[in-house]
Every structure is written in structure tokens, then in C-alpha cells.
Amino acid sequence: MHHVVTLLARVTAALDKKHVPVHHKPLFKFYLQLFDLRHEWSSLNQAPIYFEHAPEHVAMKKKNKVKAVVPALNTTAEQLTKIEQIETELIGGFLNMVMKLNENTFKPLYLVTMEWAHVNHVISASTSGDDAMTDVNVSPAQLFSRTYMFYKLNLALQQQLKSIFSPYLNHVIDHVAAIIARPALITTAVNTWLAIEIPLMNWLARALQQTTVGAFDKRRFDKLSVPLTALLDRTTAPPSPPLTVELYRARVTRIIKVLSALSLAVHHEALWKSLNHQLLLLARHEDSHVREAAVSALIEQYTVLGEEYLPLLPESIQSISELMEDSVPEVESRALQLIKIIEDLLGQEFAELLN
Amino acid sequence: MDLALKSREADQALSESLRLLQLSTLSALKVIVAAIGKFLGKYLARTLIAVVHPALVEARNAPLHSHLHEVLHVIATHIELRQLLSPLAVTCQHALHQYRNLQVRDTLLARS
Numbered sequence: 507m508h509h510v511v512t513l514l515a516r517v518t519a520a521l522d523k524k525h526v527p528v529h530h531k532p533l534f535k536f537y538l539q540l541f542d543l544r545h546e547w548s549s550l551n552q553a554p555i556y557f558e559h560a561p562e563h564v565a566m567k568k569k570n571k572v573k574a575v576v577p578a579l580n581t582t583a584e585q586l587t588k589i590e591q592i593e594t595e596l597i598g599g600f601l602n603m604v605m606k607l608n609e610n611t612f613k614p615l616y617l618v619t620m621e622w623a624h625v626n627h628v629i630s631a632s633t634s635g636d637d638a639m640t641d642v643n644v645s646p647a648q649l650f651s652r653t654y655m656f657y658k659l660n661l662a663l664q665q666q667l668k669s670i671f672s673p674y675l676n677h678v679i680d681h682v683a684a685i686i687a688r689p690a691l692i693t694t695a696v697n698t699w700l701a702i703e704i705p706l707m708n709w710l711a712r713a714l715q716q717t718t719v720g721a722f723d724k725r726r727f728d729k730l731s732v733p734l735t736a737l738l739d740r741t742t743a744p745p746s747p748p749l750t751v752e753l754y755r756a757r758v759t760r761i762i763k764v765l766s767a768l769s770l771a772v773h774h775e776a777l778w779k780s781l782n783h784q785l786l787l788l789a790r791h792e793d794s795h796v797r798e799a800a801v802s803a804l805i806e807q808y809t810v811l812g813e814e815y816l817p818l819l820p821e822s823i824q825s826i827s828e829l830m831e832d833s834v835p836e837v838e839s840r841a842l843q844l845i846k847i848i849e850d851l852l853g854q855e856f857a858e859l860l861n
Numbered sequence: 862m863d864l865a866l867k868s869r870e871a872d873q874a875l876s877e878s879l880r881l882l883q884l885s886t887l888s889a890l891k892v893i894v895a896a897i898g899k900f901l902g903k904y905l906a907r908t909l910i911a912v913v914h915p916a917l918v919e920a921r922n923a924p925l926h927s928h929l930h931e932v933l934h935v936i937a938t939h940i941e942l943r944q945l946l947s948p949l950a951v952t953c954q955h956a957l958h959q960y961r962n963l964q965v966r967d968t969l970l971a972r973s
Contacts, residue, residue, distance in 0.1 A: 507956050507957070507959075507960040508918065509912070509913045509918050509929065509933065509956075510913050510952060510953055510956040512930070512933055513909070513912075513913070513933045513936065513937060513949070513952075514949065514953075516933055516934055516936075516937035516938070517936075517937045517942060517945060517949070519937070520937045520938045521942055525942060528943075529942045529943070529946065532946050532950075533942075533946075536949065536950070536953055539953060539957075540953070543960075546957065546960070546961065547960075585967070
């Protein structure tokens with residue numbers, strides 16, 4: 507299969523720009539067909555025991571919609587490496603084709619890719635309150651594979667097209683918000699969800715960093731900031747049981763990046779205020795890991811936004827001073843780090859503010 | 862010399878001559894495509910299917926792989942896309958089918 511992908515990538519690379527308007531649609535068809543390789547590959551392997559008992563598999567089996575489904579991450583590391591290599595080459599070829607298109611020809615292809623990834627179906631399932639998609643015949647494994655591929659593709663497009671691609675976030679913002687708030691829409695297996703979360707968060711951070719300052723309005727800010735901050739609460743955020751400390755820390759790093767990029771993109775003090783309030787609430791959480799995550803998020807906010815974030819300091823002083831005396835050394839040391847940043851920005855001692 | 866050793870040597874000689882045959886075929890194919898690529902329309906699907914055959918793709922032989930990549934490059938650059946599209950579709954379907962079979966084989970091997 508690798509050689510077919512190589513051939514396709516080379517054909518795309520050799521494609522003359524003047525022939526692109528005639529041939530890009532059939533070429534895109536090939537790409538879309540090959541984007542399903544991960545699903546093709548995973549559906550051939552038998553479902554491991556844990557997935558056989560995963561709720562969505564049992565639910566789908568009851569409805570007689572699927573015979574056997576399996577998340578791609580359960581197969582051997584060698585196979586995974588192979589498929590990753592093929593996908594990387596496939597995405598490289600696709601980017602090559604995209605670079606020869608213009609805005610008018612690229613947009614319809616992107617919308618078809620969204621349709622292929624069942625983006626609109628997931629959005630309607632989220633608004634109707636269903637966890638599984640009942641209106642389309644799609645297996646959980648296919649939904650996972652396509653969603654994963656879709657966000658991997660978005661990340662690659664963002665890296666290539668930079669700020670040109672950022673407005674495309676508007677097309678999928680409802681999908682992003684829906685699956686962050688309720689990952690069960692895509693999968694209930696922790697590992698498979700984390701596989702999607704990584705490219706998704708990386709793309710979000712990049713897209714927001716490269717968007718025009720002030721281009722993001724309140725509605726869209728709330729749509730993303732609320733579920734993102736909720737993910738920082740380890741005790742209530744999916745999955746259940748909670749993530750291990752290592753996985754949680756990795757998640758926190760990704761989310762903090764997105765939150766700071768989001769703050770920079772909105773550049774609106776009133777919106778920062780609501781986010782700051784949510785972070786301060788988390789800084790009083792009973793779980794020390796959550797408190798540490800909240801302080802890390804505040805550090806990033808002050809670092810990225812600098813003096814512009816200082817008007818929010820008066821309402822934060824009380825919480826920060828409490829964190830300085832936290833019973834957990836890690837939280838205390840992070841709080842001291844935060845104070846150092848604030849002092850540098852203010853040019854005066856934090857203790858003076860307390861007095 | 863015992864029979865087992867003799868048989869191993871015979872196998873090795875056969876695989877070497879087969880490798881040589883594959884190398885020379887790929888070299889010939891490269892020259893043909895570069896010279897008369899435009900007239901190969903009728904044979905392209907079969908050629909592509911042959912080029913992506915697992916016997917070539919899965920071979921652990923560096924010169925063979927480098928020849929294979931050169932053939933792919935010549936096909937991509939010397940044949941017009943309008944001629945390639947339909948054979949490419951056939952090859953895609955064929956490769957997917959082959960891919961499925963190979964994955965089934967790998968899975969069975971892994972389980973055994």
C-alpha cells in the first residue's frame with residue numbers, strides 16, 4: 507500500500523499547476539479513499555477484550571449495526587508505525603495538491619472532508635443529547651479513525667498554510683466544542699480519545715496563535731474556554747476513572763497552550779476576566795494536581811499577555827496568597843513562580859500589594 | 862555435502878537469480894516508460910499493479926527498492942495525469958484488496 511501512496515504523492519508533486527483545475531477532484535477522491543486506510547486496517551484485526559466490553563461497542567452490537575470494531579491503537583507497535591508512515595506520506599501528497607489550489611477550489615474539498623469525517627452528524631448528535639449517532643450507519647471504529655485522521659490533517663494544513671487556514675476553525679468549532687465537552691460522542695476508550703486529543707489540541711493552539719488578534723468573538727470564546735477549563739478538573743473531566751498523573755500533566759500542558767492562544771486571539775479584558783475567574787476557582791480545588799494545573803495556567807496567562815493581564819490582579823490576590831501557603835510543596839513552588847512573574851511585571855514586591 | 866545444505870544453496874541461487882530478473886525488469890520498465898510512456902495507456906493498469914506487487918514491495922533488498930522508486934518517479938513524471946487517473950483507480954482498488962489480504966496474513970501469523 508505504501509507504494510501506491512508514494513506513487514500518488516509523486517503524481518501530485520509532478521502535477522502541473524495549469525492542469526490542477528481539471529484533475530484535482532479525481533485526485534482528491536483517491537486521497538479521501540486512502541484516508542480510510544487506518545479504519546480498513548483496524549477493522550481487519552479482532553477486537554481485544556477491553557474493546558469488546560466498551561459501552562459503545564455493546565450499544566452498537568445491540569442495534570446490529572456492526573459486526574466487529576476495534577480502535578486502531580490496539581494492534582502491534584510495528585503495524586502502527588507502518589500506518590503512521592503511510593499516513594504521513596499521504597498527508598504530504600495531499601498538502602502538495604492543496605498548495606496548487608486556490609481558496610475557491612480548496613474550500614469545497616475541505617467541506618467534503620468535513621462531511622467524510624461526520625462532523626455535522628456529531629454536532630447534531632451533541633445537540634440532541636445522544637452519545638451514539640443514531641441517524642447514520644457509522645461504526646465507532648470508523649468514527650474514531652476518521653476523526654483522528656481529520657484532525658491530523660487539520661494540523662498538517664495549519665502548519666503548511668499558517669494564518670490562511672486559521673479561519674477554517676470556524677467551520678468546525680461546534681464539533682471541537684462538542685467532542686471536548688463530551689468525548690463519548692467519538693469514543694469511550696481512554697487511549698483512543700487521547701489519540702484524538704493530541705492532534706486536536708495541537709491544531710487548536712496553532713490555529714489560535716496564527717489567527718488575527720481580536721478576530722475571535724465572545725460566543726466562540728465561551729464555546730471553547732468553558733469545556734477546555736472543565737478538562738483541567740481531573741476529578742470530573744472525562745474519562746472516568748480519571749487519567750493517571752503523567753497523562754493528566756501532558757493534557758494540562760496542551761490545554762494551557764490552547765487557553766493562552768485563545769486569550770491572545772480574543773484580546774478582550776472582559777473575556778479574560780471570566781477565564782481568570784474559572785482558573786481561580788480551580789486554584790481552590792481539593793485535588794492538589796488540579797490546583798497545580800490552575801497555577802500553571804495562570805503563569806502562562808501572565809507570561810503571554812504580560813502587563814495587559816495585570817488589571818485582573820486585584821481579584822486574584824486573595825487566591826494567590828492562599829496558594830503561597832499551600833500544603834503541597836509542588837503547588838507552593840508554582841505559586842512562588844507565579845508571584846515572581848507578577849513582581850517582574852509590576853516592578854514591586856507582591857507583599858506590598860497584600861498590605 | 863549434505864542434502865539440507867545443498868537445498869539451501871539451491872534456494873539461495875534461485876532467489877538471487879529471481880532478484881536479478883526483477884532488477885533487470887524494473888530497469889527495462891524504467892527505460893520503456895521514459896521513452897514511450899505516452900503510448901502505454903492500455904497497459905498502465907497492469908504495469909502499476911505489477912509494480913506494487915508485494916513480491917517487490919516487501920523484498921528486503923536495497924537496490925530493488927531504489928529501482929522501484931525510480932520506476933514510480935518515471936511513471937509520475939513521464940505519463941500525463943489524464944492517462945494515469947483510471948489505471949491509478951484500478952491500482953488503488955487492487956492494492957487495497959492486497960493490503961487487506963496481507964493484514965489478515967499478518968494478524969494470523971501474529972496470533973499463531
